[in-house]
Amino acid sequence: VNHPARENLDAYAHGLLEDEAASLGAHLEACASCRDHVENYHRESEALAKVLSADLQGQGKGSSRSQVSPRGMFSRRGRVWEALGAAALLVVLGLMFFWPVKHHTLLTGRMALEDGTDLRSGARLPLSKSWRLRALERSALRLADHSMVELSSGGLIELANAGDRGVEACIASGEAVLSVTRDSRPFLMRSSVGDVMCSEGSFRLKVIGSLEGAESMKGSITTAFVTVLAGSVSLSNAQGEMSLETGRSAIMETGRAPCLVETQEDGDALLKKLEELSARIARLEDEVQRLETRNKNLKERLKAAPGQDIHPFLHKEFRQKMEANQESLRKEDLQKSEEK
Amino acid sequence: MEAPLADVEWQNSLVLSARKGEPGTMPKLVSQFYSAVRAYLVRLVGPQEADDLCQEVFLKATTKLDSFDPEYPFGTWLFRIASNSARDFFRRRGVRRPILPEPTSEPYVVSPEESENLSRALQNLPPDLAEPLLLFYQQGKTHAEVAQLLGLSVGAAKMRVHRAIGYLRALLKQGGRL
Numbered sequence: 001v002n003h004p005a006r007e008n009l010d011a012y013a014h015g016l017l018e019d020e021a022a023s024l025g026a027h028l029e030a031c032a033s034c035r036d037h038v039e040n041y042h043r044e045s046e047a048l049a050k051v052l053s054a055d056l057q058g059q060g061k062g063s064s065r066s067q068v069s070p071r072g073m074f075s076r077r078g079r080v081w082e083a084l085g086a087a088a089l090l091v092v093l094g095l096m097f098f099w100p101v102k103h104h105t106l107l108t109g110r111m112a113l114e115d116g117t118d119l120r121s122g123a124r125l126p127l128s129k130s131w132r133l134r135a136l137e138r139s140a141l142r143l144a145d146h147s148m149v150e151l152s153s154g155g156l157i158e159l160a161n162a163g164d165r166g167v168e169a170c171i172a173s174g175e176a177v178l179s180v181t182r183d184s185r186p187f188l189m190r191s192s193v194g195d196v197m198c199s200e201g202s203f204r205l206k207v208i209g210s211l212e213g214a215e216s217m218k219g220s221i222t223t224a225f226v227t228v229l230a231g232s233v234s235l236s237n238a239q240g241e242m243s244l245e246t247g248r249s250a251i252m253e254t255g256r257a258p259c260l261v262e263t264q265e266d267g268d269a270l271l272k273k274l275e276e277l278s279a280r281i282a283r284l285e286d287e288v289q290r291l292e293t294r295n296k297n298l299k300e301r302l303k304a305a306p307g308q309d310i311h312p313f314l315h316k317e318f319r320q321k322m323e324a325n326q327e328s329l330r331k332e333d334l335q336k337s338e339e340k
Numbered sequence: 341m342e343a344p345l346a347d348v349e350w351q352n353s354l355v356l357s358a359r360k361g362e363p364g365t366m367p368k369l370v371s372q373f374y375s376a377v378r379a380y381l382v383r384l385v386g387p388q389e390a391d392d393l394c395q396e397v398f399l400k401a402t403t404k405l406d407s408f409d410p411e412y413p414f415g416t417w418l419f420r421i422a423s424n425s426a427r428d429f430f431r432r433r434g435v436r437r438p439i440l441p442e443p444t445s446e447p448y449v450v451s452p453e454e455s456e457n458l459s460r461a462l463q464n465l466p467p468d469l470a471e472p473l474l475l476f477y478q479q480g481k482t483h484a485e486v487a488q489l490l491g492l493s494v495g496a497a498k499m500r501v502h503r504a505i506g507y508l509r510a511l512l513k514q515g516g517r518l
Contacts (some may be wrong), residue, residue: 040447041447051455051458
């Protein structure tokens with residue numbers, strides 16, 4: 001008798017054979033030895049499913065794929081072990097979320113400290129100190145209270161051991177998504193245009209316009225756009241406060257009370273406009289700075305080389321103006337030295 | 341073996357409620373899937389890393405809920421995030437997997453006492469083999485579901501599960517270690 005190769009029996013037992021399945025099935029009906037082999041493969045599959053599905057059940061109740069599907073855990077129908085599983089899960093979740101730790105952990109991405117130190121995933125930052133972190137790429141941090149912060153690339157955030165919770169955050173730029181673990185003491189997220197407080201839930205906070213240069217033109221239109229993803233939050237600044245429920249968005253800006261965005265479409269349109277405006281102002285600001293620097297450099301060069309025509313490429317009128325300027329600067333210097 | 345339709349509909353309706361921001365729906369979804377996703381990640385990356393990675397998966401799911409297509413089961417979408425997160429994890433860590441022993445077609449009936457060896461063996465398998473095997477045997481997905489989840493044809497999904505078993509047998513025979 002020509003027995004099929006062991007590899008073929010293995011493939012047959014795993015349902016891989018299609019064309020040859022019929023002929024092999026006929027052989028198995030007549031051959032007890034090959035049937036035993038196939039039976040061994042089935043036993044192997046059942047054992048593997050039993051050991052692995054025990055991972056899901058948590059009560060040590062084993063089951064093979066052919067007996068009880070692990071999908072049973074997703075079933076709505078009541079089962080005793082589901083209740084036990086739910087209780088065990090609550091304990092696990094409770095431990096996971098509320099077990100106090102003394103550090104923040106960078107879970108994914110890459111961040112930099114103020115002194116330029118590069119932080120990779122897995123880096124731990126002691127809770128006892130304050131940290132100013134810039135995301136070099138999209139990064140996720142688990143805070144000491146087990147809340148999670150996901151910060152956009154380029155975003156800047158400060159973490160401090162402060163407040164009732166012992167953890168406070170302040171966003172300076174970029175976009176952050178916070179998932180706050182439940183606690184009677186609310187989590188406080190500060191920004192220069194207002195604060196967000198949340199006892200449990202998730203919210204997105206996007207800063208439009210950098211808060212780093214709040215005294216500049218760029219900073220003058222700084223706006224924070226808040227959207228609640230789950231739970232509720234309170235927004236407040238010197239002008240007023242409001243609470244915001246899941247799915248709602250609001251705007252916070254300097255000199256104005258937080259303001260509700262009525263519909264998501266309005267919010268998106270507004271966000272887009274603000275971003276465009278912010279980008280235009282940032283470009284203007286850069287241009288002004290560039291011109292100021294150029295002007296300063298020119299003045300210094302004129303002071304350093306009195307009497308020399310250092311701008312032969314300029315128009316005559318402009319040169320004359322520069323020379324007049326040079327003359328007035330010289331007079332100022334002379335006056336100052338006389339006063340001394 | 342498809343999931344009961346009512347379950348999928350119920351899960352997807354929870355997702356839609358969560359999208360609309362109905363309070364309490366996200367925690368329900370998390371508690372429905374948490375232990376399954378965690379068990380999957382424990383076998384894939386080990387218990388030390390699984391908790392952090394599991395949080396990352398649910399954080400991603402929460403923040404990207406808008407991109408979920410309710411035409412498909414939520415579990416499939418969630419496990420795709422878990423698979424991608426595990427791959428990112430290996431990439432970040434620069435994990436280079438050692439050369440595997442020759443696969444064998446000699447069956448190996450693993451016992452519950454060998455769970456540790458099994459974990460070691462699974463972590464020594466490349467993710468493209470460990471993932472389909474876990475989805476099929478641990479999560480009870482069908483070959484078609486595994487295929488959909490990993491973006492493969494059904495034939496390729498079957499083949500990967502089969503290849504994974506061949507390597508797993510060889511590894512288990514040496515106690516899960518390379």
